[in-house]
Amino acid sequence: MQLDFFKYQGTGNDFVILDNRDGKFNDLSTSQIHFICDRRFGIGGDGLMLLNEKPGYDFEMKYYNADGRESSMCGNGGRCLVKFAYHKGIVRTTYRFTAVDGPHDAEIDEHGIVRLRMQDVKEVKHVNGDLVLNTGSPHYIKTVSDLMHYDVVSKGREIRYSHAFEPGGINVNFVENLTDDEILVRTYERGVEDETLSCGTGVTACAIVNYHNEFGFNEVLVSTRGGKLSVEFDRNSDGSFSNVWLCGPAEKVFNGTVTLPV
Ligand SMILES: N[C@H](CCC[C@H](N)C(=O)O)C(=O)O
Numbered sequence: 001m002q003l004d005f006f007k008y009q010g011t012g013n014d015f016v017i018l019d020n021r022d023g024k025f026n027d028l029s030t031s032q033i034h035f036i037c038d039r040r041f042g043i044g045g046d047g048l049m050l051l052n053e054k055p056g057y058d059f060e061m062k063y064y065n066a067d068g069r070e071s072s073m074c075g076n077g078g079r080c081l082v083k084f085a086y087h088k089g090i091v092r093t094t095y096r097f098t099a100v101d102g103p104h105d106a107e108i109d110e111h112g113i114v115r116l117r118m119q120d121v122k123e124v125k126h127v128n129g130d131l132v133l134n135t136g137s138p139h140y141i142k143t144v145s146d147l148m149h150y151d152v153v154s155k156g157r158e159i160r161y162s163h164a165f166e167p168g169g170i171n172v173n174f175v176e177n178l179t180d181d182e183i184l185v186r187t188y189e190r191g192v193e194d195e196t197l198s199c200g201t202g203v204t205a206c207a208i209v210n211y212h213n214e215f216g217f218n219e220v221l222v223s224t225r226g227g228k229l230s231v232e233f234d235r236n237s238d239g240s241f242s243n244v245w246l247c248g249p250a251e252k253v254f255n256g257t258v259t260l261p262v
Pocket residue numbers: 013046065071072073074075076077137138171189190191192198199200201202
C-alpha cells in the first residue's frame with residue numbers, strides 16, 4: 001500500500017498524519033500503525049492521526065498512540081491536525097471538528113499559533129497525595145523539585161502500570177512550580193511508553209491544578225522540553241473548569257511517500 005504521509009510536531013510531540021478524506025486508510029491494522037510510528041524501522045512518531053470527512057464538521061480526528069492502538073484525546077495532535085487542515089486548504093476563522101472525546105473548536109492566530117478548546121473538566125481527585133483528572137485523556141500529576149534531573153521514565157512507568165490504574169493505565173506528569181503563573185512539566189505518556197517532549201492534555205491538566213489559580217479566568221504558562229505552551233481556563237466555584245484552551249505552535253516537519261510492507 002502506497003502511503004503519502006505528513007510529519008508534524010507540536011512542542012516536540014510528533015505525529016504522522018494521513019489525509020483519509022477518501023477513506024483509503026480506514027483499514028490500517030494496529031501492527032501497521034505501530035510499524036509506521038517506529039523510529040527505526042518506520043517513519044517515527046509519538047502517534048498517528050487520520051484526517052477524516054465528517055458531515056456537519058470541518059473534519060474528524062482519529063488518533064492512535066505509537067503502540068498502534070486507538071487512543072483517548074491528544075491535545076498536541078489536535079493542534080497539529082488543525083494546522084494540517086489549514087495547509088490542505090481547509091481555511092476557517094474558527095475550526096470545528098470531532099474527536100474521540102467530542103467536538104472541539106480551534107483557531108490559528110496571526111503568528112500561526114494554534115488554540116484548541118479542550119473539554120470541560122468536572123473534577124480533580126486526590127490520590128496518594130497527588131492529583132488525577134481527565135482532560136480528554138487520563139492524567140496523574142505529581143509535584144517535584146529539580147524536575148530536569150528527575151527520573152521521569154522509571155517513576156512514570158511505575159505509576160502508569162500500578163494496580164490503581166489497571167486495566168487502561170494513565171499518563172503521568174511531573175510538575176515543578178517556577179513562578180506564580182509558570183510551571184515546568186515532563187510527561188511519561190501511556191501508549192508511547194516513554195517520556196514525550198510535551199503532552200497537550202497533560203500540560204492542560206497540570207495548568208488547571210496549578211495552585212495559584214483564582215476563581216474566574218486564569219492563564220498558565222507551561223515550559224516543556226519541547227517548547228512553551230499556554231493554557232487558559234475559567235475556574236468555577238463548583239470545582240469544575242470550563243472555557244479551557246491549549247495554545248501553542250504546531251509545525252509541518254516534512255512529507256513523503258512510502259510503500260507499506262504487506
Ligand atoms: N498518550 C495519551 C494520548 C495522547 C496524549 C498527548 N500526546 C497529548 O498531546 O494530549 C493517552 O494514551 O492517553
